[in-house]
Amino acid sequence: MNGIATVRRSADSRAAGAAKPEVQKSLITLLMFAGLLTSLRGADDPYAAWGHGRPQDAIASLHHQALASDRWDAWLDLGLAALAAGREGDGIAWILAAHQRAPERPEPRQALRALNLTPPSGWLDHLGPLAVPGLGWGGLLLITLAGLLLGYGVCAPRRRPGMVLIGAGLLLVTLPGRIAWEHDQGRLLVAAVRDSQLYDSAGRPIAAITVGTLLEQESAAVWAERILVHDAQGHRGHLPLADTVAKP
Amino acid sequence: MVSRGSCVTALILSVLALSQLAAVEAKLQLPDPLVTGVVLRGSISVENSAARIERIDLPAVAGLEWNTGRGSNYEVRLANGVRTTRESMPLVLRVQQVAELTIPAVTVVFDDGSTATTNAVTVKTQVADTSLSGEANASASFEPATIVPGEPAMLIYRLALRQDRVRAIKQPSLTPPAGLLVTGERSEAKTETVDAEGREWSVQTWSWPVTAAAPGTYDARGQQEWYRCRNDFFNQLVIESTHQAPIRPATLTVTPLPDAGRPNDFDGLIGPLAASASIDRSRISTGEGAVFTVTLTGPQVGLGHRPTLMLPAGVQAYPKDDAEDKSGERHFRWDVVPGNTGELTLPALTFPYFDPATRTYHRASTAPLTITVVAGRSRDLVVSGDTRPTRPLTPPPVEEKFVLPPPMRGAAVSAPPLVGTWIVLSAALIGGGLFALVQRLATRPRRGPHRGKALAAAINAKDLDAMARALFALRPDLDAAGRQTADALEHAIDQARFGARDAGDLAALAAPLVGIA
Numbered sequence: 206m207n208g209i210a211t212v213r214r215s216a217d218s219r220a221a222g223a224a225k226p227e228v229q230k231s232l233i234t235l236l237m238f239a240g241l242l243t244s245l246r247g248a249d250d251p252y253a254a255w256g257h258g259r260p261q262d263a264i265a266s267l268h269h270q271a272l273a274s275d276r277w278d279a280w281l282d283l284g285l286a287a288l289a290a291g292r293e294g295d296g297i298a299w300i301l302a303a304h305q306r307a308p309e310r311p312e313p314r315q316a317l318r319a320l321n322l323t324p325p326s327g328w329l330d331h332l333g334p335l336a337v338p339g340l341g342w343g344g345l346l347l348i349t350l351a352g353l354l355l356g357y358g359v360c361a362p363r364r365r366p367g368m369v370l371i372g373a374g375l376l377l378v379t380l381p382g383r384i385a386w387e388h389d390q391g392r393l394l395v396a397a398v399r400d401s402q403l404y405d406s407a408g409r410p411i412a413a414i415t416v417g418t419l420l421e422q423e424s425a426a427v428w429a430e431r432i433l434v435h436d437a438q439g440h441r442g443h444l445p446l447a448d449t450v451a452k453p
Numbered sequence: 454m455v456s457r458g459s460c461v462t463a464l465i466l467s468v469l470a471l472s473q474l475a476a477v478e479a480k481l482q483l484p485d486p487l488v489t490g491v492v493l494r495g496s497i498s499v500e501n502s503a504a505r506i507e508r509i510d511l512p513a514v515a516g517l518e519w520n521t522g523r524g525s526n527y528e529v530r531l532a533n534g535v536r537t538t539r540e541s542m543p544l545v546l547r548v549q550q551v552a553e554l555t556i557p558a559v560t561v562v563f564d565d566g567s568t569a570t571t572n573a574v575t576v577k578t579q580v581a582d583t584s585l586s587g588e589a590n591a592s593a594s595f596e597p598a599t600i601v602p603g604e605p606a607m608l609i610y611r612l613a614l615r616q617d618r619v620r621a622i623k624q625p626s627l628t629p630p631a632g633l634l635v636t637g638e639r640s641e642a643k644t645e646t647v648d649a650e651g652r653e654w655s656v657q658t659w660s661w662p663v664t665a666a667a668p669g670t671y672d673a674r675g676q677q678e679w680y681r682c683r684n685d686f687f688n689q690l691v692i693e694s695t696h697q698a699p700i701r702p703a704t705l706t707v708t709p710l711p712d713a714g715r716p717n718d719f720d721g722l723i724g725p726l727a728a729s730a731s732i733d734r735s736r737i738s739t740g741e742g743a744v745f746t747v748t749l750t751g752p753q754v755g756l757g758h759r760p761t762l763m764l765p766a767g768v769q770a771y772p773k774d775d776a777e778d779k780s781g782e783r784h785f786r787w788d789v790v791p792g793n794t795g796e797l798t799l800p801a802l803t804f805p806y807f808d809p810a811t812r813t814y815h816r817a818s819t820a821p822l823t824i825t826v827v828a829g830r831s832r833d834l835v836v837s838g839d840t841r842p843t844r845p846l847t848p849p850p851v852e853e854k855f856v857l858p859p860p861m862r863g864a865a866v867s868a869p870p871l872v873g874t875w876i877v878l879s880a881a882l883i884g885g886g887l888f889a890l891v892q893r894l895a896t897r898p899r900r901g902p903h904r905g906k907a908l909a910a911a912i913n914a915k916d917l918d919a920m921a922r923a924l925f926a927l928r929p930d931l932d933a934a935g936r937q938t939a940d941a942l943e944h945a946i947d948q949a950r951f952g953a954r955d956a957g958d959l960a961a962l963a964a965p966l967v968g969i970a
Contacts, residue, residue, distance in 0.1 A: 252862060277868065278861035285860050307868055318855035345869045345877060352881020353888075360889035362896065376878075383874045390871065400634055408638050413755055 252282075260289035268453035271299070277307035281316065287451070288320075294398035294416040295451035297322065301396045301419065308389035309340050317419075325421055325437070327392060328385035339382025348383060351375035393422030395434060395449040403442030404431065412440040420444065477502045479561045481571040484647070487578040489548045491651035494522070497559060497571065498541035504563035506540055512557050516578075519546035548578045585648035588615050588681075592701035593627055593673040599706045600665065603723040603756050604809045605636060606705060608661045608673055612698075613646065616653045619682040621690060625659050626677045627700055633671050637662040664753075665707040674702035710807055714814050720758050722806035726751035730802065730819035732789075738827055742788040744773070747802055747819060754783040760802050767792035789824070797824045901926075905967040912959045917950045920959070927969055938965050 251266035263286050271279040284299030297320060304313035308329055317324055329336050338344060351372045358368030397418045403411040414420070420434040423441075431443035483495045497509055509521050522543030530537045542561075548554070554577075558570040584590060590613040600606045610627040614620040629635050642658045665671060677698045682690045710719075726749060733744040749757055762770045773786035791797045803818040904926045911919035924939055924946070931939055942962045949956030 252860065255860075276863075276865070278863060278865035281858075282860040282862065285857060288857065307865075310865070312858045312861070312865075315855055316857050319857045341866070342869050348874060348878055349881045352878045353885040356882040356885020356887075357889045358885070360886035360893075362889070362893045380874070387871070387874060402636070404638070410637055 255286050255289065260286045264290060265453045275306070277303045277310060277313065280306060281313050284316065294396070297417040298396040298398050298449065298451035301394055305390060305392065305394055309336070309386060320417065322417065322419055324394060324419055327389035329382070329389050332381055332385050336382030336385050339379040340386055344379050344383050347375050347379045351379065393425060395420050395422055395432070395444070397444070397448055398451045399448055401445060401448035403434070403440055403444055405442055411442040414444065477569050479559070479569040479571045481556070481559055481574065483546070483576060486646060487548050487554070487576055488581040488647040488651070489551055489578055491581055491647060491649065492545060492547050493647070493651060495544040495546055496541045497544060497561060498539055499561055499569055500539045501537060502540060502563060502569070504565035504567060506542055507562050507564040509542055510560040510562065512559065514554060514556055516549045516552055517546060517554055517556070518549065519544055551578050551580055553577050581649040582646050583649050585613055585646070585654055588620060589613065589677065589679045589696065589698040591677040591698045593703040595673070595703050595705040598704065599708060601708055601710050601723070601807060601809060602666055602668060603664055603721060603753055605662055605664050605752060608663050608705070610659045610700070611656060612677060613654045613656045614679060616655050619684065619690065620679060621682050622677065622679045626675050627673060629661050629663050630671045630673050632667070632669070633663045633665055633705070635661055636664055665705070668707045668709045671705040671707065672702055673705070675700045711812065716805040716814055716816070719805040719807070719814060721756045722804055723753040723756060724751060724806040724808040724815060725810070726754070726804060726806045726817045728802065728804050728817040728819045730799070730822055732799070732822050732824060735823070736825045736827065737791070739792060739794055742790040743824060745770070745787045745789045745799060745822070747785045749783045749804065749817070750781060752781055754781065757783060757804065759785050760804065762787060763800055764789070765797065768797060791824065791826045794826050794828050797826050798822070799824065903970050905969040908963055909960070909967040912963055917946055920946050921950070927966055930969060935966065935969070938962070942966070
């Protein structure tokens with residue numbers, strides 16, 4: 206018995222000895238793969254060029270990132286990089302895109318205010334702190350909870366007025382902010398990325414529009430490559446669409 | 454004696470003959486433009502002539518050599534049942550000098566002896582465009598080539614393509630150089646010309662009204678892509694080859710405004726400029742307001758700024774909207790509110806401007822205006838009690854300073870997806886309701902087995918104990934007749950159970966009870 210066990214142990218040790226190089230190879234491969242991933246991540250870091258003082262070179266990759274994720278913070282970073290590269294018109298347009306995606310966030314608004322620009326007031330501005338319960342994931346959760354309570358309270362075997370009351374109260378608290386958020390997100394705000402002009406429908410110039418001017422689009426329709434907008438001074442006319450499109 | 458019918462026939466025939474004669478019309482067609490020193494081709498054509506052209510008598514014109522060419526062209530057209538004939542004779546001509554030529558009427562003699570004449574025309578001749586060579590020629594120019602900041606100029610892009618075959622472009626390659634401000638719509642024109650060898654060229658011209666905000670030089674240059682084309686079976690242009698033509702560059706020089714003679718209050722207005730002032734009411738009461746309007750008229754009034762009103766003491770002026778109501782006209786408005794009665798004189802305002810035509814500074818002035826202010830019905834405000842403030846006034850708000858935020862680098866919390874609030878709410882309502890329904894179904898009291906059927910089954914199985922239990926279960930829901938039946942059945946069952954007698958036909962006895970659930 207002891208002899209057999211000894212023989213087995215020696216066989217195991219031989220097998221382990223044969224397996225050692227395999228393990229080493231696997232570990233080396235794993236390490237190389239991890240190193241490759243790290244270097245790839247480093248190469249793909251869209252902020253790398255900006256961090257080395259070349260914001261102009263970072264704009265293309267930041268633009269790609271913003272398009273791919275469509276997150277407001279990606280658009281804000283793109284706008285900040287464009288401003289750092291001296292491209293004021295494009296920067297303002299992209300910061301405005303961030304503001305439109307997250308009208309409740311203070312950062313894009315703060316960036317615009319730092320450029321002496323004030324975006325048109327939205328419903329969130331008018332609601333102020335009343336809008337807070339309906340914003341973000343918390344707001345969506347509260348609305349869902351309110352819906353569940355209302356649905357259960359009405360359909361339960363025995364009516365539960367307490368649940369209905371709580372559900373209705375939650376809706377009353379959350380819905381204004383949520384509706385205002387959806388409304389402000391749906392607004393069509395544009396910024397002039399270069400010096401341009403407003404034209405009337407006959408093509409005659411109405412007013413000069415300087416680069417970075419914020420305008421509110423009145424309709425999504427495009428006519429003769431122009432959009433109908435108005436500015437804060439009340440000028441209303443058609444602006445060439447190309448003068449509102451920022452390109453990396 | 455001539456009959457009445459003959460007269461009518463003769464009249465109709467003569468009218469027809471006259472109309473035929475009137476329809477004969479000779480036209481002299483000359484190339485446009487008439488270029489000097491080049492052999493050009495023209496023609497004289499006659500429409501609806503009953504006879505053929507025999508010869509053309511060309512009058513002598515000073516500065517023009519011309520003669521009829523060989524052969525003639527005779528066309529017959531039928532359109533909507535109307536037959537039209539057209540015969541044309543070629544002309545070969547050469548203009549000797551640049552001048553205005555008056556070509557008198559040309560007589561066309563037909564083979565039947567009749568004649569027709571063309572109208573006398575006056576044409577201008579011009580020198581051939583010697584810059585045209587090769588197949589395409591592109592050039593840019595600024596008019597004027599030197600301006601001051603704010604002065605309008607025109608960028609003109611001219612592209613000429615030779616017309617001996619089909620050549621075309623997709624779009625003009627030249628655009629106003631960076632730094633220039635485009636102040637209006639691009640205009641486009643198309644003409645034809647002839648080069649020094651008499652070949653025809655089509656010329657397209659695009660013009661942009663531009664100006665510059667800062668001194669410097671601005672170059673317009675580039676390459677124009679053009680194509681040799683052919684018409685396919687469906688008469689659509691098909692590109693055969695692509696070519697590039699260099700655009701002859703142009704430079705716009707924007708010089709600084711001259712210092713000599715510049716008024717101290719000059720603020721960038723470029724002339725020509727006219728200024729006027731008006732007031733909506735010339736007689737008002739104290740405390741009331743009148744709208745004072747200053748109007749600037751000129752091509753560059755957008756460069757102007759609202760002037761400062763120097764008003765007598767006791768008069769308040771509140772600026773109103775400042776709008777460029779229509780192109781080339783700008784209005785500055787104030788609500789002027791005088792505090793005292795009497796004659797109020799609104800002083801003249803002057804606007805210094807630079808006149809590009811004379812390269813000097815001038816002033817446009819408004820005329821002074823007078824308002825008669827009469828005593829109004831306003832009352833002074835009477836304040837009783839201690840008018841000193843009981844607590845210190847609130848300090849003026851400090852203007853908030855904003856700075857650019859740092860980049861987020863993906864650290865922001867993600868926002869919820871833009872799913873409609875109503876969809877979420879509806880789903881939650883339905884979910885809550887479904888939960889309640891499931892709960893209702895789960896907690897519903899369960900029904901027991903069918904008692905009548907259980908009794909019938911026990912009778913069929915001849916199980917006396919089961920019969921007794923089933924009958925006991927039935928009893929609470931029985932009426933008087935049922936109870937009587939149940940008593941009889943129970944008696945029969947008990948007899949069978951304990952008396953060892955035959956229970957008889959229990960099924961018939963239990964028949965009224967088996968239907969009770």
